[in-house]
Amino acid sequence: MDFGPVIEGFPRLLWGCVGTLGLALAGMALAIVIGISGVVLRDSRRAAVRWLVISFVELIRNTPFLVQIYFIFFALPFVGIRINPTPTAIIALGVNGGAYAIEIIRGGVQSINKGQVEAGYALGLRKSQVFRLVILKPALRAIYPSLASQFILLTLTTSIASAVAAYELTSVAKQIENDSFRSFEVYGVVTLLYFIMSWIMMTFLNLIWSRCLNYPVK
């Protein structure tokens, strides 16, 4: 086994890690936006809107991410929507994460006691305030562990974005592997880098928890 090429290419691998974390954070942000919007639309009075959200969620959750990103990158241009690799990856990650986020957040929202909402209105809060402070925040607090582990998975899923040459760790790893033919050494080290990154992500998500959502609840 020869780790020379890996050590030589290590700076490039580290930059690839930066790319991965960047993609992951952008994807998570988009996923939360889609998640919250989806939860709101899911309870729309119009059946068509409800069915749209349900179909979206079921479609995304029951098809592979690789096929989704292939579709966005190779097929959408044929209807006029052409997106570069890195934005494609962010959109694919956001859409995929968003579909799962809709279901997870919805579970949290449904667990909020109706009495809480009534109390909110009784206190004179506006509808948007009730949604933000009485429903959404407690719901996020309740389902945070599920959402966090889904987001760790999202961070790991960024490796599939190498199939459309987005800038992240796996793409860099493949380049180093092709030049050196030392497949096991390269991918072994890269696997450990991903392990460290998932740990970094977990620490980051725990930080958000303790800063924003760790308030006492009876």
Place this chain on the structure above:
Amino acid sequence: MRPYKFSELNRRHLLLGAAATIAMPMILTRSAFAVTPDELKKRGKIIVGIQGDNPPWGFVNSSGKQEGFDADITELYAKELGVTYEFVPLEVANRIPALTAGRVDVLFATMAMFPDRAKAVQFSKPYVANIITLIAPKATVIKTNEDMGKLSGIAVPRGSAQATQVKKNAPAGTNILELDGDAATIQAMLSGQVQAVGGNMFYKDKLNESKPDTYEDKLEFQRVYNGACTRLGEKEINASINAFIDKIKANGELAKPYAKWMKQPVPQFPASIEGVSFSAS
């Protein structure tokens, strides 16, 4: 009484037994690790690595059958040895790893001869010529290497000769997309994700299949020669393939697949290529 007797097994036995069950599939392997033509003849079959998505060299057609120039050469070599053949279609970047891992006996897989590849595998004498080019729509203006820098993007298959050439010749800062294989690269061109692709002399035919008369070769990077690959140190099979290649050049059998797939006469092959040795030492 039965539950009592069964429960005398303790945890350790259970874990060992289950571990053995898992280990079983690993013992049932079918090895591709034959070293010499004699062993191949004894086995009766040669396992050949070939490209599955790179016409006309090697491609799997709609019926799932492997076809192409390399497929015809494989057929001839197998006939020479008196064995049957089995194809393993490989991605561009996976060809050398598959050979060194023992998954295939030999590569007839559009392997262009380069010195750094020659460090990892043993090439045979060249049997087919190729031109590595940059292909783009006729309307796009690309006359020099510098023009590549003006493009929004160039796609190449990861680990291919054209990837090396484009990376070497394009100005710094050019957006080069390295994708997994020839199929993805062509799809990137057709979907407009990139403005040019690094390919071989047949890419434009493939691209023009979808939009006739749209694409042409813009830059010619390199004329390369392809050889068959075997593992380093395996002298007998290397000698056998070299003898076979000499034979089909001499008796005109090489000309037939050449005319059918390359649509050219057989060119003169160089007697040696710098950095690449044709015989195992």
Place this chain on the structure above:
Amino acid sequence: MGEKEFIFLLQGLKWTLALTAIAFAGGIVSGLVVALARTSDSRTLARVTAGYISLFQGTPLLMQLFVVYYGLALAGLRLEAWQAVAIGFTLHASAYLGEIWRGSIEAVPRGQMEAAKALSLGYVSRMKDVILPQAIRISLPATVGFLVQLIKGTSLAAIVGFTELARAGGIISNQTFKPLLVYGVVGAMYFLICWPLSLLGTRLEHRLATATR
């Protein structure tokens, strides 16, 4: 896209299902071992297994496939592509199923274990007759959910060049030049297989929640 192309896609689908079946079967056996090791009384064994599980849950499936695919070759094992890939998926499944079943074993009320010990049942009988039947029932929704993930996960075998459904789609897309249609059909095929399983998982979850109420 004609009939021939469609049949080629179906052949890819065949490999997707075959890989899933092998990985799931292997994963069940090895996952059980992992779960039992993880919940064992030996602290060392439990810790080592926890490390094994967190390694597979903290790294991408694609990397796990690559490492197994290239690592086995380096170790001298000459395997066919599908065998190496199947082993990779099986190890992945063993870690995830092991963790799912650990959770469900620990969800069985402690009183059950204590009662079984009080009745002087040995380890095997405790597990086989008392704990596991209850644990497996609790784990059914999550196990079915993981099966869906596994089916989708087999698409990554495409990146090591294995012609399952996703790669077949890429090849046909390149022959017909109609990626919208081809990837649409490929997505639909995955959907038709995964969606019923997802619905089954949801139904099991509701039934379980009702039963324990």
